[in-house]
Amino acid sequence: MQTFNTINDIQNWCRDQKRQGKSIGLVPTMGYLHAGHLALAAEARSRCDIVVVSIFVNPIQFGVGEDFEDYPRDLRRDSNLLEQAGVDALFAPSVREMYPVGYGSYVEVTGEITEKLSRPGHFRGVTTVVSKLFNICLPDLAFFGQKDAQQAMVIEKMVKELNFPLQIIRVPIIREADGLAMSSRNVYLNPDQRSQALVLNQSLQKAREAIMAGERDTDRVRNLLQATIGTSPEANVDYAEIYDATTLADVKEIDGSVLIALAVRFGTTRLIDNLIVEVQ
Amino acid sequence: MQTFNTINDIQNWCRDQKRQGKSIGLVPTMGYLHAGHLALAAEARSRCDIVVVSIFVNPIQFGVGEDFEDYPRDLRRDSNLLEQAGVDALFAPSVREMYPVGYGSYVEVTGEITEKLSRPGHFRGVTTVVSKLFNICLPDLAFFGQKDAQQAMVIEKMVKELNFPLQIIRVPIIREADGLAMSSRNVYLNPDQRSQALVLNQSLQKAREAIMAGERDTDRVRNLLQATIGTSPEANVDYAEIYDATTLADVKEIDGSVLIALAVRFGTTRLIDNLIVEVQ
16 A cells, blocks of 8 residues: 655556556545444445545534544554555645645535534535545545435535536445444543443434334424433434435425434534435 | 537546547637637647637626626637637537536635635636536646636636646737737727727736836836726726736735736726736
């Protein structure tokens, strides 16, 4: 595996690969890799000639008071994991390499899809860095986890509307044996919070069962989510919502494909999880 | 010359050209071509294996009350001119092809470089459509006229900061025999306005002469521009400014490379012109 720290070097390398007719798969990450990231890399490995993984904790998608400084980092460990996963190239730039002094160019997806659930400006940071990574690494396929479902939706909309010459592949959520969705932020949880955090997946499963049993009213499903999460003493619900799975539009009566999306805080740690449920 | 109307068709065609190892030059235009556009196409022809010209009057860069509806259009004439110029592909999409219902993705260059001289939002329209055209046509080189100097600067900044895998080539202003900068909007001028419009180039030349003779004070150069333009009874100055030619920062004492930029209205017709002057 080759490691690149400068845009110029990896962009030239990727251009060379393309000239040789090779397909490129890109897995953008913020590092501190877990099995979820490795599932993305494995999917890329199975579908592309060349697999590039980027590791970059992107400051412009964090808000004031969020955990940019504290976000866990371990590049040496990550690098070993990627080497073992058969990744061809690791791109790990510095903040100054990605955002030089005077930086001012941004990519933004506007509307309901980015205004809901998230802090204003968060997705502008995401779509900007992902656009940069697309232009730098020239992927044919780019792999994103279903765990951040809204992020995947926003990036798919951006790719379609700005006509990026590539395809987004969504990879399912990878969970611990007990059902907790894998996350780099899980390391923040103390043992007690770690066991309470199971309410995220449990509430999603209960909501699914209710819908499968015929429940179509989103208010009642929302109440069920809240009640289940409420059994955990430390859980603070940031959101527990049911939206159209394609547009993130509000849904009153469940019909077609809906996204059940959660964000829950345990102390200062914010975890997300989601489930797509389809009904006829 | 092949003509394409859909994004999908030209993107696939351009991808094929790249796979065959050919370099692509892109000339983005709004059509109603004149010798300035043809100079861009000729420059592209001399430097690239494949030359693509786009013709698209981009609604999102026009403000309310501007001339989007009235902007001159003649696709048949343009197509013949491009055929004669040895262009390989013309891309002429509809507005709905470029901006389908629900469209919401934008590219923006923020800061002094876009806030000066132009209506808020204008350059967001320009950088969005140009990003789309880059992603669609996959150019190695893209050609822009020096006539809209600020536009060229903004696009260069965007390409650098968003890491587009291509290079911008600026092509000098092409003028009529009497010095008027070529513009699709010149057709709006009545004969009297047409002759008065010479004050743009004349004032730029006078300013250059003054600077070459030792003038370093931008206020005095600005006054000279205003006085010269003021000799035309119908001219309304939108701006007549002197800025740093790289950053568009304000300049008090002329030093290094400065951009002298004009926008002047004759009736409802707004013309622009500019000159870069270098001093030691």
